[in-house]
Amino acid sequence: MTVTDQQPPATGAAQLDPITFSVVDSGLRAAVAEMKAVVLRTAYSNLWREAGDLSCALLDAEGQIVVQGVGDIPIHLGSMPLTMRGVLDRYPVESMEPGDVLLQNDPYRGNNHLPDYFMAKPVFADGRVVAFTAVRGHYVDIGGPTPGSYYTLARDVYGEGLRMPPVKLFRRGVVDQDILEIITSNVRNPAERLGDIRSQHAGCVTAERRLLDYCERYGTDAVVTAMRQVLDVSEQRARAAFREIPDGEYTFTDVCDGDSFSTDPIQITVQVTVRGDEIAIDFDGSSPQSRGGMNSPLGVTHSAAHFAVKALTEPHTPSNSGSYRPVSISAPLGTIVNPRSPAPVVAGNHETSARIADVVLGALAPAVPDLVPAAGTGSSSVLIVAREHAVDDAIMYEVHGAGQGGNVQVDGANARRTSIGNTGNTPVELLEATNPVRVLSYELRTDGGGAGRHRGGTGLARLVEFTEDVTVTIVADRDQSRPYGLWGGSPGAAATFELTHPDGTTEVLGSKTPPRSVAAGSRLLFACAGAGGYGPASERDPAQVQADLDDGYVSTDAVERDYGLTVEAAPDRLEGGLVVVAAGTPA
């Protein structure tokens, strides 16, 4: 019995019958789901336990990703095979022993950026490594000059915090105290780091146990074969989906709005070539690598490009290394999408990467216009706040980027993470419990979404008052450029970051504001970009424009300017005191 008649298995490799295969496959998925549950239950940092900035996976002995966690962060996952490759280059499988646990965060060995620490545990069955269980999580602080380790003035990766080459954190079940001490001697709030590390380890152990149960129940060979078949099946699914895209060469260019040294635009250019059931993605023509931390290491570029292709072609089937096989990616060395070591990379992970996904999607819009929405907010829009005069203290790390572009069917979602990220927020009532902030408002932006037949999502705005002297860092984007509209739709509103000092004077901050001192009593308006509209605004149903006006998603000015309609006062109207009329028509 073969799983598929489309492609015979390579070199006569053993195949499970289709029933046993599906039975083991559902077990593998359950193991990774359980792993994620344990990590979330036991994590310490707000960023993990509340916002979920971590991802789990099961990899095979070669380091290919077989199963990823439910609802995990796409940017964490596409790069995992490269990160695991980085581990295996230093510690080949033969050098591993039962009870070992590997750790690394090196962007130049396949990792994302320094804060994302990757932990993997080899699973031994019948005396050999059959798989790795892995958790990648964002450590809130990994040292460097300022709290939160987003020092965007660093000239190189050495300035960005503690870099950990692939090491054995555990050897034969015994933790290496030296490595733990290196970590705790280099990071702020080490107790919280240790809590997260324990939780990461508990996750790896949980999935390992479950996998061993399956090896006992079904036989190790069956489990190993099932993992291989999972990849083969996903490859076939991807190829089937790619055949639906018209062949052709599609190009697109967009920009990021500079780094902490310069606001000059950073260009990302892509050429996507679709031929039958394969897709080639080439970033030739993109800007040279940046001086600040906007560089996207190769692993991040892979994650972002794979995300875009997967989202377009088969969004509802599992994503893994098999899905990626028919995709080839070319990223010239020394450019923004594949920097030379030791260029700094901290911001590229979620800012440049968002643009990489945007250009791949934008390129394919003419090929599959019904599948590509206008651009989302396109930035994680990170705000980091820490007390100026305290050490080993709480660090506030909040993402804000949220808003999806309009699409052929509907308006874009208003306040939702999109694209490569899926980290959430922290409740205001918990943020204020440990951080020197008072949140004065947290709301949707009026006129944030680009006009169109289907309006873009509005984006988010937060007004924060600092109750003590603080260090503030902003790593965001789209304060100069705007998320693109499609097919006549308008781009989303640009981001704005406005600081009001205690004396009432104001100052506009850039989207890459390196760590700076801010006095107690200051207020920061932090507004992320909105998302693009889809189709001409003139085609929007006036009833929807009226509803948007009543709900305050758009203003009177925007109705008149963007939709060419007139707004008149209607004091007796129950749903709101303004009525939309066609231009020149009396109410």
Add this chain to the structure above:
Amino acid sequence: MRRIGIDAGGTFTDAVLWDEESGLLSSAKVSSRKDDPAGAVLAAAQRVVELGPDDANHTLRDLVHGTTIGTNVSLERNGPRTALLTTRGFRDVLEIGRLTRPASALYDLLDPGPSPLVARRDRFEVPERLDRDGSVHETLDEEAVAAAARTLAARGIPSIAVSFLYSHVNPAHERRAREIIHEHAPGVEVSLSSDVLPQVREFERTATTVLNAYLKPVCAPYLDELTGRLASWNADIRTWIMQSNGGVTSPRRAASSPVNLLMSGPSGGVVAGRLIAQQTGLADTITVDMGGTSFDVCLIADATVPLSTHSTSMDLPVKVPTVDIETIGTGGGSVAHVDSGGQFLVGPASAGARPGPAAYGRGGTEPTVTDANVVLGVLQDGTLLGDDVVIDRSAALAACARLGLRLGLDPIETALGIRRISNAAMAGAVRAATVGRGHDPRRFALNAFGGAGPMHATDIAEELAIPTVIVPPVAGVLSAVGLVVSDVVHNHGTSHAAPMSPQAEATVGQIFADLERRATEQLTDEGVRPTWQTLVRALDLHYAGQNSTITVPLDGDDRPGWAGRLVERFHRMHEQVNGFRVETEPVHVAVVRVTGVGRTTVEDPAPRSSATSSIAPSHGTRLLTMAPGDALEVPRFRREDLLPGQFFTGAAVVDSADTTVVVPPRSRTRIDDFGNMLIHLEARS
């Protein structure tokens, strides 16, 4: 005295008449009425009394009702227009939520997300602000509240939720806002977040309160009407409503906090599971309920109804304590198919009731789990289901044959495959509920009900080395039985963040005392006599730094030093659930909980009989296929013929009106004194 239990479902309303001394007297099933649900409840009550003893109507004391009224409104999203009043600057918290997109939409760029339950124009903001210690940073702008109330009244909105920041610490502003709304918008229902869920995290508190406000204008009139109609039928009867927490309350209290009714229906089944755990003496059981579209798992350890605060409704979190049931989308109607990658999969698509399985002859052509059961002989060709469906094995066989062609399998192998793949998914759900939380399934018994549960239960048990399967009698009206044996239950919880030190014993003890006073008041108000009241203390604990908590019961320990003993217990529970403990880490309390439990009936009834052992009489045979090329002719039993004390060994099928039990080889089956069927599986060699 006697009690009626009425479980109103989407299709049928089930009723049982129960005697406190002798147990079940009669049961009945009537069709549910979408346009008149109270009428169906009354009809079911009258029917079950007619079927009972002659004097039944004069000896009735209680009627306990499990309702899906709230669930239906949430599923169809057809509730009334609802408003929200918030702290200025925070009206969008409801729409922003936690920002993340659900796993199902992770790669779906076109998913629009849920539309907010309260339109933005109906989300009103007023100047007011508390700080995190509850102190007033900005006073409440009463005129702004009045203006919002007037707009609300003008728009004809019947219900509003009020959720201000930190109202769980200081509810004064919310309470004053309620007074002002009552004054300026009389007749509008007001739900305060400090009443519904006085706990930290503004989005979750707001969402739960908004759901309460959304359900109120539907649930309150229904409960009012129902109480009135029941009273005019029998003036002596007292009506109780089952809540999501596995306990009942008065209709008046249920109407004021309808967010507690979202799982009213399934609650009855879980309480019935506890009853069976008590009857069989198998205190650790896993209930599995498999119907046409889903498979529900609930772990009842130590005969205790498990609660969680992680349920959702209409894409919003419901943080009130709710029976902890995990659901996966595997049911009799799950469709088997081969996907674009060539993988043999069962579900997630379901054929539902229409077109339904191929064997139903209603136009379904794709093989479902039910079709596999028909092909393999679990369900007999020609069986009449309901009024109009006659099982057609040839249609099921043809559907399996078509799919098998694509897989290189014959129709029997295909049907076996559908069973194995769906059993694996269900075993995975049971594994997650047990092993995934640190429980060894080999210590548990599997309690199977629902139309399809008993067809798959022994396979699931064998997969997990669970030694015993229980199939209760009257599986068709089991939830109604759960209703009549339930207690009054009220959960009280309040956020309190502090280290678990010896000093905490005083402060936490004070909070316990306050909550206990409230709990006692409520139970007394419900008419529960003092000797039938029990108060249960528990704390949600976590390692300082963690946010995810474990609810640790005090088990009556209030001797000085209890805090230290509780911490040790927390370490143990953390290790069991998560695989490790950290002795050096301080342990903190997050939520103080008191549960008020009021017994409503005397002790559970004695077994109906204690018959001597005898061999069960079979009723013909059935050809059953449970392995490729291995059709077995097995004895067929009729469930209604089986009496307490009877037993048989080896493979069999047991038919009843609503299900078939598959009994595997190498097993011993016995009917216990309560009529439960106990199947003991021999360990796999």
